[in-house]
Amino acid sequence: MAKGLNHRQFCSLLQEAESEYSDLLLHNKVRWLSRGEVLKRFAACLDHIKTFLESKNLVYPEMAHPEWLGKLHFMVDMTSHLNTLNKKLQGKGNTALQLLEDVLAFERKMTLFAGDVQKETFSHFPSLKAMQEANNVDCDYFHRAIVVMQSAFGDRFSEFRKEKSTLSFPLAPLSVDVSLLNMDPFTDVSRPDLELELADIVDKEMWTSKFVTLTAELENVARQKARLAQLHKWSDIENLPKPDKMVFETWNELPSTYENMKKYAFGVLSIFGSTYICEQLFSNVNYIKSKYRSRQTDESLQSCVKIKVTSYSPNITELSNELQGQKSH
Structure with a gap:
């Protein structure tokens, strides 16, 4: 190459x-x-x-060695499963709770993968299955590899698993046990006042109905996303409403009476669950700073980056109508 x-x-x-x-x-x-x-x-x-x-x-x-070939085809299938997870974790608008749920679901799937290899059915390893039909493979080795990977997942995300109640608060505040919420990162939120506000809002149909509506809308977006993903229409997925924005708008409609609840929800929503946006920004900067734009100032580069990453779409027609055209003399 x-x-x-x-x-x-x-x-x-x-x-x-x-x-x-x-x-x-x-x-x-x-x-x-x-x-x-x-x-x-x-x-x-x-x-x-x-x-x-x-x-x-x-x-x-090694390209003709059964052991090497077995490991190669195992990696083909395993990285394919990891890629499926990786795609779910990318993109804008995902809440930290959604990302955690995807990771925990994959950790549970690895139990199925380990059992599949141990039984030598290879239902979830099509590439390894095709190779195994022509050569004997060491299934114990692959089983151990999956168990080790599953253990690594468990260790890496153990802290996040403990905070699932905290991450769930913006989506379902009425069903979360307040005693399980982590208040340490949010020093301006009073736990006693938060408890009182939660007790006050439970019987207020006007406000609790908003979270019921939010859940229905999030479910609808998730269905559309799954359907478009099956059709590989990735650009259409980008045009779907962003879950974090939907949750934010719902909380923004609550009155200031529930100040501590809103502060806590907004604080949890501000948590970055993925480095995707940061990496995308660096890619955009590298694209903007090409050999044809070698004399850009910091100010112009900052403006170009803002234009590149913003989701704001200006109404060109309206802006044009506000400008007075120069009349010919």
Whole structure:
């Protein structure tokens, strides 16, 4: 891939062999690019890669070794599952609770993956299953690998699991046990006053109905997102209402009587559950600071970044009508 001639020759080989793919994928460290797709493409083109390397008098014995091949195909399937999780964690507008629930769900799925490998059914490992039919694989090794991964997930997200009640507060304040809420990060919120406000709002149908409506609206958005994801309409998903904004607007409608509740909810909503937005911002900055824009000032760069990342859409027609055109003399 690093040499243009070799790359062109390999692409020609894939074309002559009528391969499903026309090229390999390069690995990229950007989080939202799919590492699993790189492995999947490599495994699918493995026979052609061997043929090409042999034509260049390059020999890699491990490519014919059953143990190495088994690990490769296991990684193809496992990274595919991780990519599915990764895509759920990316994007704007997800609350920290949604991200935590996705992680906990994946941790539970790994129990199924471990049992699937241990029983050698490979229902969730299609690439490994196809390879296993031709070669015997060490299922104990893969089972141990999944158990270790599951344990690592449990350790990494143990603190978040303890805070699930806190993260649930903005969505379902009336069903959360106040004693389980973590008040330490929110020093301007009084727990006694918060308890009184929660007791006061329970029987106020005018305000409690807003959270019922919010739940229904969030469910509707989740259904639309799932349907569009199945159809791979990612740009349409971006146009859906953002859950965090919907929750924020609901809380903003509550009167100042429930000041402590609102402060606590807004504080929890301000928690960044993912570094996606930060990484996207850095990517945008790198795009803006190209060789054609090498003399930008900090002020102009800041303005360009704001335009790039904002969701605000100006009404050009209305703004144009407010300007007085210069009349010819």
